[in-house]
Amino acid sequence: MSEVSLNGRCLVAGSAQGALLYADVGLSFWGGVEPFTGEVIDRHHPLSGQLISGRVLAIPSGRGSCTGSSVLLELMLNGHAPAALVFERVEDILTLGVLVAEQMFGHSIPVLSLGEAGFAALRGVAFVRVEADRVTGFNSPPPALERRPENRPAINAVSKISLSETDQGLLDGAYGKAAQVAMGIILRMAELQGATELLDITQAHIDGCIYTGPASLRFARQLVEWGAKVRVPTTLNSISVDKRRWRELGIDTALGEPASQLGDAYMDMGARVSFTCAPYLLDSAPELGEQIVWAESNAVVYANSVIGARTLKYPDYLDICIALTGRAPKIGCHLTQQRLATLRIDVPELDGLDDSFYPLLGYHVGLLCGAAIPVICGLEHKGPTLDDLKSFGAAFATTSAAPMFHMAGVTPEATTAELALGGHAPDKTLRIGAADLLHSWRELNSAQTSxxxxxxxxxxxxxxxxxxxxxxxxxxxxxxxxxxxxxxxxxxxxxxxxxxxxxxxxxxxxxxxxxxxxxxxxxxxxxxxxxxxxxxxxxxxxxxxxxxxxxxxxxxxxxxxxxxxxxGLASGRLPEWLRGAAHAEDSAHV
Missing domain, CATH: 3.30.499.10 (Aconitase, domain 3)
Known part of the structure; x- marks a missing residue:
């Protein structure tokens, strides 16, 4: 007998069933899931050590790296993917990995979102069946699922998105097979995101050049074979090896050769030789208000937050699709209203700040945010440098699903907290104490010896x-x-x-x-x-x-x-700004 029956939103159609693997914390597949075994390797995550292969994975959303889509594609093509994905809310990065596998390689798994109440209702359920927009939970293995052929949407299926003449030409194949497939993937994602039209972008930064396994190279080579050429200036993220010196560094050819070949494939598409995860340090960095398409989580957060350029947290593979067409969904942080903060976070007054404060604060704030855009208050007179904001944003992007932050009195769209909030009261206000930061400090310091x-x-x-x-x-x-x-x-x-x-x-x-x-x-x-x-x-x-x-x-x-x-030894000293919290904790234990 079923224990629970829920209706949700179908993101990718299909049917599957299996043992449920449930967590109420988002998971980054890059750095969080081993692409060749399906093991959860994020040692800070409640599912650490579990295998996702063949199970129905239920998580609120992804988080962290944009490369999660690439890891999921690897899992789908090597047979270690989950049977289905169930999210609390619409999730772009992992859903895109499934869409690419389906559109280009004929592999798919069902994906759906349930909303907050529906997702919470799965807690404690042992087995799950997913069929289109329906999830059924069981306390014992259900009967075998009757397999039916799935109807996959054609590349040039009728779209609900308003298309320009050029868009339609791209979709119809007038600009080549690669651009046609790219536009088909863009439109499917745009519909899931709720966009009604596309916009022009001025530049792209590609994260999909990271080698996650054979599937990542197979994807890029297929685009090259189809004649792919970028339509906007395009930079490349860090690749998986030092391209000029990997042999000198002793890297195994099993990684060095395909990783280097992957970089070559993207350069064959017309991308610039840049190979950096910090494209905001290049002379091609965008300006305030510029519409761009960047992947790489830290770069996205920096572009949106510190520069004030406009980009979504684009998944790997969607980045190159948009670079090949020059068109992106007009949604999310491309729009002024969707860049506003909904969460206010007050930071304590601390003395003696050093450069370890900002990455630690970013890590902690990201854990509090989920997908909400925060405005951080209390640092107006601390004068964080661009390097401080870089390290804050990278850590924030690691633990949150949000595409940006505001810092009152510091970042360009937050001269005041009220401006960052759009004149509205925040949905929630949180206050961070020094003791909270001390807890996160200990979380990041995993070493057991000096x-x-x-x-x-x-x-x-x-x-x-x-x-x-x-x-x-x-x-x-x-x-x-x-x-x-x-x-x-x-x-x-x-x-x-x-x-x-x-x-x-x-x-x-x-x-x-x-x-x-x-x-x-x-x-x-x-x-x-x-x-x-x-x-x-x-x-x-x-x-x-x-x-x-x-x-x-x-x-x-x-x-x-x-x-x-x-x-050769770590001193173990706490920074000055944390010592008061440690002293207070020690006194409380006396």
Missing amino acids: DVDVITLGNPHFSLSECATLAHLCGVQRKHNAVAIVVTCGRATLDRAQQAGYVATLERFGVQFVTDTCWCMLGEPVIPPTARTLMTNSGKYAHYAPGLVGRRVHFASLVECVESACT
């Missing part, structure tokens, strides 16, 4: 100003022989740092530079096989590293990272 084997800097990619700061801190010192210190950055930044003399200073200290790729893609041997504990000043990497590379992490300021590079 040893430090590798200092990992540059997630997101280091800026020129960060290179200058690091060179000043290193000075005439030399690192400890047993500690590796590696900085990842873009090629353009490395060239400027060399011209400024920073690279020579840092290489004398013992810093190794790696370009084109980033820490979320790096593993052994750049991380020595004997290394057990890492140290980073990146909230994003402190979160992902335990699952991605199986190492414990010390999270600390850049000053502490340099000190540990010299001693």
